[in-house]
Amino acid sequence: MLDYIWGLLMIISVICGAINGKLFDVSQAALDGAANAVQLLIGMLGMMSFWSGLMNISDEGGATALLSKALAPVLSRLFPDYENGGSVMQAICANITANFMGLGNSATPLGIRAMKEMQRLNHGSTSANNSMIRFVVLNTASIQLVPTFVSVIRKNYGARSPLDILPCVFVSSAFGVIVGISCCILFEKRKKHG
Amino acid sequence: MDRIGDYIIPIMIFVIVIFGLIRKVPIFDAFVKGAKDGLAATYSISASLIGLVTAVTMLKSSGALDMIITAVSPLAQAVKIPAQIIPLMILKPISGSGSTAMLTEILSTNGADSFIGRVAAVMAGSTETTFYAIAVYYGAIGIKNIRHTLAAAILADLASMAAAIVTVRFFFGG
Numbered sequence: 001m002l003d004y005i006w007g008l009l010m011i012i013s014v015i016c017g018a019i020n021g022k023l024f025d026v027s028q029a030a031l032d033g034a035a036n037a038v039q040l041l042i043g044m045l046g047m048m049s050f051w052s053g054l055m056n057i058s059d060e061g062g063a064t065a066l067l068s069k070a071l072a073p074v075l076s077r078l079f080p081d082y083e084n085g086g087s088v089m090q091a092i093c094a095n096i097t098a099n100f101m102g103l104g105n106s107a108t109p110l111g112i113r114a115m116k117e118m119q120r121l122n123h124g125s126t127s128a129n130n131s132m133i134r135f136v137v138l139n140t141a142s143i144q145l146v147p148t149f150v151s152v153i154r155k156n157y158g159a160r161s162p163l164d165i166l167p168c169v170f171v172s173s174a175f176g177v178i179v180g181i182s183c184c185i186l187f188e189k190r191k192k193h194g
Numbered sequence: 195m196d197r198i199g200d201y202i203i204p205i206m207i208f209v210i211v212i213f214g215l216i217r218k219v220p221i222f223d224a225f226v227k228g229a230k231d232g233l234a235a236t237y238s239i240s241a242s243l244i245g246l247v248t249a250v251t252m253l254k255s256s257g258a259l260d261m262i263i264t265a266v267s268p269l270a271q272a273v274k275i276p277a278q279i280i281p282l283m284i285l286k287p288i289s290g291s292g293s294t295a296m297l298t299e300i301l302s303t304n305g306a307d308s309f310i311g312r313v314a315a316v317m318a319g320s321t322e323t324t325f326y327a328i329a330v331y332y333g334a335i336g337i338k339n340i341r342h343t344l345a346a347a348i349l350a351d352l353a354s355m356a357a358a359i360v361t362v363r364f365f366f367g368g
Binding site: 002 | 213217219228230233236249254322324327330334341353
């Protein structure tokens with residue numbers, strides 16, 4: 001997928017550059033773009049690793065486990081099939097919590113573990129069951145305590161207070177999750193009646 | 195609203211350090227370990243980010259990006275979305291690095307504290323790389339029929355994006 005997108009961006013740039021008589025700017029941009037990207041990355045390295053370090057302190061202190069326990073009642077309502085499923089529910093809670101804490105690196109392996117547990121109880125079907133769909137939709141809509149990555153980028157581009165968008169991000173992502181789960185419930189019902 | 199943003203970092207640092215000490219975490223060791231992971235994570239995205247930031251910079255300088263924005267602006271105006279945001283909305287579900295590159299382009303053109311800059315950042319922060327997540331999770335367990343996953347996920351993304359515009363307008367005006 002990305003092969004086509006990246007290729008398309010470059011090809012369009014060269015063609016439009018030629019049409020608009022801006023090929024000189026395009027060649028300049030090719031050189032500058034790479035340098036800018038490295039500058040952005042250097043600007044991000046410090047803050048991203050500082051924040052990951054802080055989050056690891058709370059993780060090692062058991063914050064993730066505590067939060068996961070607090071979320072369990074809510075999540076077991078969303079995944080009634082696995083209410084008493086032990087390891088499935090644990091994996092689901094761990095993944096959602098890791099996402100919330102912004103521990104992206106550990107969230108994905110935990111998510112895959114949850115999917116594997118669900119597939120084990122799915123009798124080897126190649127069709128996704130309702131719980132899997134709810135789980136994937138929860139993962140495609142992100143709820144994060146602190147949107148670190150975006151804030152660091154905003155900081156790099158001169159935002160006075162990079163985290164001032166926090167309430168907006170919170171409301172927007174929560175709304176996305178609500179709509180996503182509501183859609184799942186509606187689609188599930190339609191399937192049953194149709 | 196500025197206040198929350200100004201205070202959240204010191205408050206979180208304070209709470210996390212106290213929490214770590216109470217729970218008897220070797221806080222500096224834990225910090226260093228996590229920070230290493232953060233460095234590694236940033237490093238691991240660097241090559242694709244270089245590729246895509248360069249591509250988006252070229253797209254901008256060739257005049258193509260402005261042509262795309264002009265082309266979609268009647269449609270965007272009809273649904274009350276700033277036209278400059280549309281390229282980000284298209285890229286976001288498909289590519290993490292691509293949308294990051296587009297976000298940096300929007301911030302450098304419009305400013306991080308502009309209405310458009312804020313909307314772009316909120317959109318980027320409140321959605322995920324949907325197609326990637328679907329591919330990874332279903333790919334890992336060999337699911338072929340994903341049923342209504344894509345429809346629900348895309349509707350959720352659209353809802354978050356619409357909410358981004360509404361909330362930024364509500365909290366910051368514009």
